[in-house]
Amino acid sequence: MLVTNIEIIPGKRITEHLGLVQGSSVRAKHLGRDIMAGLKNIFGGELKGYTELLQESREEAMERMIEQAEAVGANAVLNVRFSTSSVAAGAAELFAYGTAVVLE
């Protein structure tokens, strides 16, 4: 499965267009992480726990998108975009979407 954010793959032809596929994931970190983040808010610096959290949920969102693409019989997802929004305190929603196609 080829996943990319460009619209055309150099040297390959799109034979079939299968529409939009998407995947999303909402995650929260345990309370300990939130308390640590609260402390970090005084000192400043990177919130490693949250970076990890977002990275994990982004991977999961992408996996779900890929599953959907496989289900419709695609072998590539083009023009992938990401979007992030916070739904509640300490929880974030990650959303990935793209166009499922069949490449020759």
Add this chain to the structure above:
Amino acid sequence: MVDLIVFLVLLALGYGFGRYAELKHYKSIIQREEEFRDIPVVTTKFPPLTKPLSDVALVSGSVVISVDYFKRFIAGLRNLIGGRVTAYESLVDRARREAILRMKEEARAFGGHIIFNVKLETSSIHKGRKNGIGAVEVMAYGTVLIKQ
């Protein structure tokens, strides 16, 4: 009185540690930017035609950076008189450059030589509550051309 002391201590801690963290971070950013200079990052949609056709892959880098107590206080003051909030400008700048650097690290692991169609996405992890976590998340993603 106790409140005032706690406030001043937090302010001093925020100033000291926040400043130290920022200077250290900038130093490491500048050093790594030098190191990764050989991988250009462009926002054009298509790869330059002068490069030979090769494999592509999606690469990304993200970072969450928190504000410190001092910066938040200064920004609060700035809110009264208006103008540029330089305390937050440097925060967002650091986050963006760090995200791009992490993306380049991933690109190098793939053996890539140019990243194109780069998109940057910024979101704040801040709920507007008084004691909410004030942090900024930046994600950079793009397509890397892999050497063959």
